[in-house]
Amino acid sequence: MILARTFFQYLLGFGILLLMAGCLGKPDLSPTEDQPVYFQYYYESAGRRGGWLIDQAGNIRQYDFYNYPHIFRRWSFPENEGLTFRELQSNSLLARVIRGQVPDTEFTERKEWIAETSPDQLEESANASADFHETFTTYIWDDDEERYQEVLLQQRGYYGDVDNPSKMAEEIVVWMKIVWDTYAQ
Structure with missing residues (x-):
């Protein structure tokens, strides 16, 4: 009798565990309110490397690895594991x-677009440029990994052309180009 009751409790506990695991579903991947960086542009051309990013205050911050190699040595690259808040x-x-600042209302609206990008599905093409490379990215928080994951929005250049098929990713890239031309002095 005791053995049957213990076995039944084991089965019940195991069933509840399976039910809970099934309810977890996809991890929450979204931007966070205190996120240090929301959008980033990076380029390489003729040995020069650098770019700019948009921080949590909407500031457009430029970096230059060519003229300031110490920055490159201290820079954290996301690779596959993502970046911590501190990185x-x-x-x-x-x-x-x-270099400038994105107006508050515009920046608030664009941050909401991040959740509608697709971090998993990318479309590659065979096109490649031998002398230039650029990427447009955003970052989303991964609760499971407790890290910010980089989401590639668009890549052009000598590593091949890659597009994020999300319509919102395309909109963000267009907006980022406008931001640089409009607000960065």
Whole structure:
């Protein structure tokens, strides 16, 4: 009798565990309110490397690895594991030159677009440029990994052309190009 009751309790506990695991579903991937960096542009051309990012205050912060190689040595790259809050914040602070600021209402609206990008599905093409490379990215928080994951929005150049098929990713790239031309002095 005791053995049957213990076995039944084991089965019940195991069933509840399976039910809970099934309810977890996809991890929450979204921007956070205190996120240090929301959008980033990076380029390589003829040995020069650098770019700009938009921080949590809407500041457009520029970085230059060619003229300031010490920044490159201290920069945290996301690779596959993503970036911690501290690493993303450090990158933001290393991009010392503030070129301008995105207006609050516009910036608030664009941050909401991030949740509608697709971090998983990318479309590659065979096109490649031998002398230039650029990427447009955003960052989203991964609760499971407790890190910010980089989401590639668009890549052009000698590593091949890659597009994020999300309509919102395309909109963000267009907006980022306008931001640089409009607000960065």
